[in-house]
Amino acid sequence: MKAEIIAVGTEILVGDIVNTNAQFISRELFSLGIDMYYQTVVGDNKKRLTDAIAQAFERADLVIFSGGLGPTEDDLTKETVAAYFEAPLYYDEAIGEDIKTYFKNRKCPESNMKQAQIPQGAMVLANNHGTAPGVILQKEGKIAVLLPGPPRELIPMFTQQVMPFLKSRSDYVMESLTLRLFGVGESAVGEMLSDLMAGSNPTVAPYAKDHEVTLRIAAKAETKDAALSLIEPVHQAIKDRLGEYIYGYDEEDMPKTVAGLLLEKKITIACAESCTAGLLTGTLGNIPGISAVLNESIVTYSNEAKIKYLGVSPETLERCGAVSSETAGEMAVGIAKTAKTDIGVSITGIAGPDGGTEEKPVGLVYVGVCYHDQVTVQKLTLKGNRQKIRQAAVLNALNHVRKRILAE
Amino acid sequence: MKAEIIAVGTEILVGDIVNTNAQFISRELFSLGIDMYYQTVVGDNKKRLTDAIAQAFERADLVIFSGGLGPTEDDLTKETVAAYFEAPLYYDEAIGEDIKTYFKNRKCPESNMKQAQIPQGAMVLANNHGTAPGVILQKEGKIAVLLPGPPRELIPMFTQQVMPFLKSRSDYVMESLTLRLFGVGESAVGEMLSDLMAGSNPTVAPYAKDHEVTLRIAAKAETKDAALSLIEPVHQAIKDRLGEYIYGYDEEDMPKTVAGLLLEKKITIACAESCTAGLLTGTLGNIPGISAVLNESIVTYSNEAKIKYLGVSPETLERCGAVSSETAGEMAVGIAKTAKTDIGVSITGIAGPDGGTEEKPVGLVYVGVCYHDQVTVQKLTLKGNRQKIRQAAVLNALNHVRKRILAE
Numbered sequence: 002m003k004a005e006i007i008a009v010g011t012e013i014l015v016g017d018i019v020n021t022n023a024q025f026i027s028r029e030l031f032s033l034g035i036d037m038y039y040q041t042v043v044g045d046n047k048k049r050l051t052d053a054i055a056q057a058f059e060r061a062d063l064v065i066f067s068g069g070l071g072p073t074e075d076d077l078t079k080e081t082v083a084a085y086f087e088a089p090l091y092y093d094e095a096i097g098e099d100i101k102t103y104f105k106n107r108k109c110p111e112s113n114m115k116q117a118q119i120p121q122g123a124m125v126l127a128n129n130h131g132t133a134p135g136v137i138l139q140k141e142g143k144i145a146v147l148l149p150g151p152p153r154e155l156i157p158m159f160t161q162q163v164m165p166f167l168k169s170r171s172d173y174v175m176e177s178l179t180l181r182l183f184g185v186g187e188s189a190v191g192e193m194l195s196d197l198m199a200g201s202n203p204t205v206a207p208y209a210k211d212h213e214v215t216l217r218i219a220a221k222a223e224t225k226d227a228a229l230s231l232i233e234p235v236h237q238a239i240k241d242r243l244g245e246y247i248y249g250y251d252e253e254d255m256p257k258t259v260a261g262l263l264l265e266k267k268i269t270i271a272c273a274e275s276c277t278a279g280l281l282t283g284t285l286g287n288i289p290g291i292s293a294v295l296n297e298s299i300v301t302y303s304n305e306a307k308i309k310y311l312g313v314s315p316e317t318l319e320r321c322g323a324v325s326s327e328t329a330g331e332m333a334v335g336i337a338k339t340a341k342t343d344i345g346v347s348i349t350g351i352a353g354p355d356g357g358t359e360e361k362p363v364g365l366v367y368v369g370v371c372y373h374d375q376v377t378v379q380k381l382t383l384k385g386n387r388q389k390i391r392q393a394a395v396l397n398a399l400n401h402v403r404k405r406i407l408a409e
Numbered sequence: 410m411k412a413e414i415i416a417v418g419t420e421i422l423v424g425d426i427v428n429t430n431a432q433f434i435s436r437e438l439f440s441l442g443i444d445m446y447y448q449t450v451v452g453d454n455k456k457r458l459t460d461a462i463a464q465a466f467e468r469a470d471l472v473i474f475s476g477g478l479g480p481t482e483d484d485l486t487k488e489t490v491a492a493y494f495e496a497p498l499y500y501d502e503a504i505g506e507d508i509k510t511y512f513k514n515r516k517c518p519e520s521n522m523k524q525a526q527i528p529q530g531a532m533v534l535a536n537n538h539g540t541a542p543g544v545i546l547q548k549e550g551k552i553a554v555l556l557p558g559p560p561r562e563l564i565p566m567f568t569q570q571v572m573p574f575l576k577s578r579s580d581y582v583m584e585s586l587t588l589r590l591f592g593v594g595e596s597a598v599g600e601m602l603s604d605l606m607a608g609s610n611p612t613v614a615p616y617a618k619d620h621e622v623t624l625r626i627a628a629k630a631e632t633k634d635a636a637l638s639l640i641e642p643v644h645q646a647i648k649d650r651l652g653e654y655i656y657g658y659d660e661e662d663m664p665k666t667v668a669g670l671l672l673e674k675k676i677t678i679a680c681a682e683s684c685t686a687g688l689l690t691g692t693l694g695n696i697p698g699i700s701a702v703l704n705e706s707i708v709t710y711s712n713e714a715k716i717k718y719l720g721v722s723p724e725t726l727e728r729c730g731a732v733s734s735e736t737a738g739e740m741a742v743g744i745a746k747t748a749k750t751d752i753g754v755s756i757t758g759i760a761g762p763d764g765g766t767e768e769k770p771v772g773l774v775y776v777g778v779c780y781h782d783q784v785t786v787q788k789l790t791l792k793g794n795r796q797k798i799r800q801a802a803v804l805n806a807l808n809h810v811r812k813r814i815l816a817e
Contacts, residue, residue, distance in 0.1 A: 014445045016436025017616055021427050023450070028424025037422045038457055040450035042431070049446055188518040191481040198481075207481070208420050209559070217425065272687075272708075278694025279680075279687030282708045286686025287796055289762050297714035299707050300680075300690045306705035306748075340714075354697050382513075385538060388695055389561070 009069035034175035068150030070133035088120035176228035177219040260288035271340030311335030333369030417477035476558030478541035491528035584636035668696035679748030719743030741777030
């Protein structure tokens with residue numbers, strides 16, 4: 002089955018909202034193995050919507066519409082799709098009553114009664130979070146699914162009513178596995194896996210984002226097991242070539258992975274942050290339950306604070322500077338000692354845009370990890386603006402912690 | 410001028426990423442008064458991309474492409490648009506050198522050299538955040554703008570290079586002013602400004618995001634001055650009604666606004682964070698030059714750390730609990746004292762998902778500000794998941810600091 006999405010709404014075309022519905026629907030259809038080749042956004046305009054509908058059904062069997070089911074005159078999706086399917090609208094008493102009930106004590110605006118107009122022969126999708134019912138229309142192998150625009154209405158309607166409808170018509174199952182890689186670039190990955198990326202089942206697609214590369218392996222088969230057994234050999238082949246960079250799978254990003262290790266092994270940690278100024282601790286702090294292993298951290302921008310809280314030697318700061326391997330090492334030792342934790346991790350660097358010199362340019366960052374009294378310091382040369390350098394420093398520090406834990 | 414957007418990338422069609430670029434570009438084009446009737450997403454497929462290009466140029470004069478400029482074989486936007494414009498590609502030595510420079514000490518993958526292929530006659534847009542240059546192609550009144558997919562590359566390229574190019578071809582001037590409001594909801598704003606929002610020139614559009622509401626006033630006129638003089642009376646009318654909530658304009662978000670105040674007035678600050686665990690300090694730390702007023706901060710999750718570093722009284726913790734007005738106040742005093750700063754700000758609360766009780770539910774957060782030895786504590790009842798609660802706590806703490814400074 003081939004599908005398309007048409008999002009209807011001038012608010013998307015003028016940039017007032019992001020079309021997150023398209024992502025949600027795409028992911029769900031992908032999980033069913035339904036192909037999608039195009040998505041369209043069109044405004045609240047009858048002629049242009051009519052054209053978009055006709056074109057979509059020339060290319061696809063299934064068209065999913067979001068938006069344009071509201072009570073105002075602008076909202077034309079139902080009328081326009083019904084016209085394409087030559088299905089006249091009728092007033093559905095039961096739905097009219099539902100809408101009135103929705104308003105409870107408040108007076109139901111007259112305009113909302115438009116939402117009880119249903120195309121003849123349509124399947125109605127109940128809306129438990131708003132007044133606009135969804136609609137499924139079918140004719141000569143073409144299926145139109147009409148959904149309300151607000152995600153809090155669309156998502157439950159899709160999950161609870163549209164997915165079962167579509168599953169019953171799908172010929173196969175699609176499974177996927179996402180590998181998360183750190184410390185290697187997208188093009189290097191592309192070169193090392195070009196043979197695997199040329200395959201069509203499973204497909205292998207790399208995607209670079211936020212300082213890491215993800216690789217999605219996706220397979221289509223008649224059963225879940227058959228799909229998984231297509232994925233596994235490709236997964237193994239990638240592990241053989243790029244295993245050292247793979248740190249996690251699917252939704253397990255770097256903060257989750259490292260926090261998971263710390264929590265699982267009950268390893269306590271504290272951070273001493275200079276240029277990242279709380280971002281490392283704040284990132285770990287986003288993981289529920291982290292306070293079992295993270296009790297305190299200190300931000301020490303100034304030399305004075307590094308001396309006062311972490312016991313960094315003034316002589317080291319004088320001789321090597323605040324941004325140095327030596328200072329990073331002493332910071333890591335100092336925070337582990339004062340916080341009495343298994344791991345002390347430190348970050349000191351130059352995030353810019355000012356403060357760089359020829360010898361110590363913007364982007365120079367040292368990460369120190371003290372674990373069981375053994376200190377390792379990593380020198381990083383990071384690129385980008387202040388924000389990017391700080392984020393990359395945090396992820397590198399987390400990866401450094403991860404490697405130290407796994408090396409035990 | 411009529412415009413369309415074509416986003417190229419299978420990762421959008423399978424739902425791996427949200428097409429936020431479309432929103433960004435739409436908003437920018439709208440600000441120039443350029444009409445947009447359609448947006449399309451198409452996969453990394455030559456035939457379908459070719460069809461989409463032809464169709465878009467049948468309907469529009471300006472087509473903006475995002476994505477598909479990467480180094481892999483999948484990336485076909487440049488080749489395909491160049492073919493449509495009948496512009497052969499050539500290898501641009503200077504761009505090739507730029508790309509090699511980007512990799513510095515690392516080896517530049519051979520595949521990245523594909524990105525130095527430029528269509529004949531094209532205008533090249535420098536990429537200061539990645540290796541893929543952008544391209545503008547023009548022929549017989551048709552304009553194609555090709556931009557890299559990652560937002561961190563696309564946004565600066567669009568703002569710095571595409572906007573001036575488009576502005577120079579627009580028939581009129583569109584000016585806008587964005588007001589930033591904190592502490593008031595979108596629907597309340599909508600109700601209070603419904604008369605102004607009904608206007609067509611200037612338009613007034615509210616937009617809710619990240620715990621704040623922005624209001625964009627946009628006017629179209631023949632000159633910049635004429636557009637600005639349409640905006641000003643509406644701006645004044647909004648100030649009269651909602652002035653207490655307006656904290657900034659345009660790109661001056663809450664962290665920038667507060668950091669700007671601190672830096673301008675040379676007010677030093679230190680933070681004591683419990684549930685936000687570094688996020689407040691890390692947010693301030695993202696502002697260049699902040700180390701002039703922010704030297705240190707302490708994350709104190711545990712009671713022990715609150716006592717050790719901040720001198721919070723064990724009796725207070727015992728009697729009122731760690732999440733209480735009293736503890737927040739003592740934390741704020743304690744951090745100002747130990748860090749010897751003008752302002753000490755504290756956050757303590759329950760970010761969830763666990764740890765809530767009937768008396769102290771998830772989302773209960775106290776923010777304390779000690780300024781010139783005077784302490785004020787604000788009680789917040791925040792909604793959402795852990796991440797949202799922590800972010801909202803940080804913004805409320807910053808707003809609290811802002812109000813205290815302005816009240817002096």
